[in-house]
Amino acid sequence: MLKNAVKVKPGRFLVGTLAATVTVMAASVSAVLSQGTSEIQIDGSSTVFPISEAMAEEFQAANPGTRVTVGVSGTGGGFSRFCAGETAISNASRPIKAEEIAACEAAGIEYIELPIAYDALTVVVNPNNDWVDSLTVEELKTMWEPAAQGTITSWSQIREGFPDQPINLYGPGTDSGTFDYFTEAIVGKSGESRADFTASEDDNVLVQGVVSDVNALGYFGLAYYEANAGRLRAVPIDGGDGPVAPERANVENGTYQPLSRPLFIYVNAEAAQRPEVQQFVQFHLQNPELVTEVGYVPLPSEAYTLAQERFNEGRTGTVFANQNTIGVQIEDLLRLEAQ
Numbered sequence: 001m002l003k004n005a006v007k008v009k010p011g012r013f014l015v016g017t018l019a020a021t022v023t024v025m026a027a028s029v030s031a032v033l034s035q036g037t038s039e040i041q042i043d044g045s046s047t048v049f050p051i052s053e054a055m056a057e058e059f060q061a062a063n064p065g066t067r068v069t070v071g072v073s074g075t076g077g078g079f080s081r082f083c084a085g086e087t088a089i090s091n092a093s094r095p096i097k098a099e100e101i102a103a104c105e106a107a108g109i110e111y112i113e114l115p116i117a118y119d120a121l122t123v124v125v126n127p128n129n130d131w132v133d134s135l136t137v138e139e140l141k142t143m144w145e146p147a148a149q150g151t152i153t154s155w156s157q158i159r160e161g162f163p164d165q166p167i168n169l170y171g172p173g174t175d176s177g178t179f180d181y182f183t184e185a186i187v188g189k190s191g192e193s194r195a196d197f198t199a200s201e202d203d204n205v206l207v208q209g210v211v212s213d214v215n216a217l218g219y220f221g222l223a224y225y226e227a228n229a230g231r232l233r234a235v236p237i238d239g240g241d242g243p244v245a246p247e248r249a250n251v252e253n254g255t256y257q258p259l260s261r262p263l264f265i266y267v268n269a270e271a272a273q274r275p276e277v278q279q280f281v282q283f284h285l286q287n288p289e290l291v292t293e294v295g296y297v298p299l300p301s302e303a304y305t306l307a308q309e310r311f312n313e314g315r316t317g318t319v320f321a322n323q324n325t326i327g328v329q330i331e332d333l334l335r336l337e338a339q
Helices: 017-034 049-062 074-082 098-107 137-144 177-187 203-211 222-226 248-252 275-286 289-294 301-313 330-337
Strands: 038-044 066-070 089-092 111-120 122-125 168-172 198-200 216-220 260-268
Touching: 038 074, 038 275, 049 066, 049 089, 049 222, 049 275, 049 289, 066 275, 074 089, 074 098, 074 177, 074 260, 089 275, 111 222, 111 248, 111 275, 111 301, 122 222, 137 168, 137 177, 168 177, 168 203, 177 216, 198 203, 203 216, 203 222, 260 275, 275 301
Parallel strands: 038 066, 038 089, 168 198, 168 216
Antiparallel strands: 089 260, 111 260, 122 216
16 A cells, blocks of 8 residues: 555556656646745666656645646756755765766765665666567677777677677667666776767657667666567576566566666755655655556565664655665665664
């Protein structure tokens, strides 16, 4: 049961929802504010967007006096706005970086770091691709490392038996936390990637690219695959112990490696003193059913209890930024969160 008797709405997260929702919210802000309605501004990760969209929709239904607007600037773009004091909450698909910590410190912005869900970062191909049944981490590295640019151009170069067909790659842009995480987990260094691929901060653009191209391969958050499972095929990843599919059970048991990752929200500590922000964050942490609804993996109840305590006590700063979160398992996340 959702808190406050909120009803889950089936089919909420559809292709095109992201663009439509942001447009509607942006257009309505001035009208809402003119009526004296309070506003909570959120920006950041496109991966976390489906969660925030669901939380905002249900929270507003229960609290019509508050308007929650959700932007999709990517994790890096979201932190740029957050550290400039422009948003109350920043969505992130990776922990805050050292340069972002410094930017917030320079601006006097303190923040409360809250893990909210797990994602199985998903590699996808077109459903008519009949040669890829799984890929190893090393094969993904061969495709995506900087040295591949202009040299690795055919599927036949990835594995013997793959056809001599062009590889057309689709991935998040460089402002994306998903890009940062994938490159670190697969290539070995955050931000290191070939540049000759179709990039977008809008994951729906990546979905459409792979759907329309039999030779395509892309990657993005699990929710975007789940919303388009009839039009895409998820590729099991072999991290050394055999191919494992991006599924909730494999995230929970720690076998989907190295592409399982925690997702976060960062709350401006000053904004957290506002009653509407307090209510929204409490709502966020008390309704993990919405995490499941949009296609991600909720944390154990203990994790949400720890996050609730951190928020209630106003504990600022980060415990995750200085840790290696590549392949971090749920029990490890709990240990970090308890610090």
